[in-house]
Amino acid sequence: MSRREEYWQQTETLHEPIVTELGFELVDVEYVKEGGTWYLRAYIDKPGGIAVDDCEAVSRRFSDILDEKDYIADSYVFEVSSPGLGRPLKKEKDFKRSLGEEVEIRTYRAIDRQKEFVGLLKAYDDSTVTITYEDDTEQTFDRGDIALIRLALDF
Numbered sequence: 001m002s003r004r005e006e007y008w009q010q011t012e013t014l015h016e017p018i019v020t021e022l023g024f025e026l027v028d029v030e031y032v033k034e035g036g037t038w039y040l041r042a043y044i045d046k047p048g049g050i051a052v053d054d055c056e057a058v059s060r061r062f063s064d065i066l067d068e069k070d071y072i073a074d075s076y077v078f079e080v081s082s083p084g085l086g087r088p089l090k091k092e093k094d095f096k097r098s099l100g101e102e103v104e105i106r107t108y109r110a111i112d113r114q115k116e117f118v119g120l121l122k123a124y125d126d127s128t129v130t131i132t133y134e135d136d137t138e139q140t141f142d143r144g145d146i147a148l149i150r151l152a153l154d155f
Contacts, residue, residue, distance in 0.1 A: 038076035
């Protein structure tokens with residue numbers, strides 16, 4: 001397990017009870033380097049969406065735990081955020097909740113000369129994702145070929 005995965009896993013384990021207690025869902029945790037700075041981000045959600053005050057409440061509660069446990073060796077910035085409208089589907093519960101919804105899939109390599117696909121999420125399992133297009137045709141993707149899958153944004 002990489003250091004990044006270890007930090008992510010430990011953060012999720014420590015963060016989940018706090019988020020749940022406050023009435024939110026922990027959607028994702030990431031530990032990334034951007035512009036020379038490391039960021040530890042927790043994405044939370046709830047029905048109706050997340051407000052700045054919600055992020056602040058979680059951040060205040062979890063900052064104390066981060067200071068106490070001190071399991072991240074690097075200097076970093078801790079942020080709590082909403083996953084946004086086009087939230088990625090990463091966990092089983094994300095896929096389950098999104099069945100029948102319109103999703104956008106981006107692949108690592110071109111399939112039939114395209115890398116972006118939009119359709120209704122029809123099915124998924126550990127190794128594949130199937131979407132249905134407007135003309136009722138289906139396409140199944142290997143999960144290993146998918147760079148990103150998220151709810152589609154309609155404007």
